[in-house]
Amino acid sequence: EAQVTQNPRYLITVTGKKLTVTCSQNMNHEYMSWYRQDPGLGLRQIYYSMNVEVTDKGDVPEGYKVSRKEKRNFPLILESPSPNQTSLYFCASSLRFPAGGGNQPQHFGDGTRLSIL
Amino acid sequence: QQQVKQSPQSLIVQKGGISIINCAYENTAFDYFPWYQQFPGKGPALLIAIRPDVSEKKEGRFTISFNKSAKQFSLHIMDSQPGDSATYFCAAGTGTASKLTFGTGTRLQVTL
Numbered sequence: 640e641a642q643v644t645q646n647p648r649y650l651i652t653v654t655g656k657k658l659t660v661t662c663s664q665n666m667n668h669e670y671m672s673w674y675r676q677d678p679g680l681g682l683r684q685i686y687y688s689m690n691v692e693v694t695d696k697g698d699v700p701e702g703y704k705v706s707r708k709e710k711r712n713f714p715l716i717l718e719s720p721s722p723n724q725t726s727l728y729f730c731a732s733s734l735r736f737p738a739g740g741g742n743q744p745q746h747f748g749d750g751t752r753l754s755i756l
Numbered sequence: 757q758q759q760v761k762q763s764p765q766s767l768i769v770q771k772g773g774i775s776i777i778n779c780a781y782e783n784t785a786f787d788y789f790p791w792y793q794q795f796p797g798k799g800p801a802l803l804i805a806i807r808p809d810v811s812e813k814k815e816g817r818f819t820i821s822f823n824k825s826a827k828q829f830s831l832h833i834m835d836s837q838p839g840d841s842a843t844y845f846c847a848a849g850t851g852t853a854s855k856l857t858f859g860t861g862t863r864l865q866v867t868l
Binding site (some may be wrong): 670679680683687689695718729736749 | 762765779790797798799800801802846854855856857858859860863
């Protein structure tokens with residue numbers, strides 16, 4: 640089954656304790672992206688990756704890091720989490736960047752709800 | 757800066773009615789306008805998308821209307837059903853920019 644898998648689904652942690660949210664896709668997609676979803680703000684892009692070893696900042700990258708060492712994996716790293724990073728996070732992938740030729744729908748994971756105390 | 761403005765924030769429609777969600781954009785370079793549907797506890801999923809070379813696209817009960825001169829596009833859900841109750845996001849993107857810009861979402865509730 641084609642899917643994007645995020646782990647963990649829920650995490651409660653404390654300020655300053657480094658954490659990693661993993662994301663894996665099994666569709667051989669080139670493009671992967673991380674979003675955060677906050678009430679009233681919709682989905683905002685944090686980082687994206689066009690392919691292995693190619694990453695770039697989205698709209699709200701501060702406080703986050705990513706890496707793309709393999710095509711299927713795109714982990715999101717919070718080196719020193721703060722309460723303002725409490726949010727619902729989504730990883731997404733698509734064959735190529737989402738507005739490319741033809742419909743290239745982004746496939747989303749089911750989300751990671753992160754609470755930072 | 758909110759490049760894609762979506763309204764209303766929430767919407768209650770009776771079963772069988774028409775649900776209408778509107779979006780307006782600022783960047784004239786946008787050339788791809790998808791709508792995503794999100795159920796509670798799930799990630800968004802592509803519902804329908806349009807490019808600016810057409811003014812309307814219909815897939816079943818879902819229709820996108822696009823007005824290039826007004827820089828607006830809307831989602832119409834005909835014969836709305838309780839199973840359509842979800843959050844809907846509009847988005848916009850360009851072929852040269854490697855990302856989508858999303859609206860703030862509309863929570864739709866279809867009542868019996």
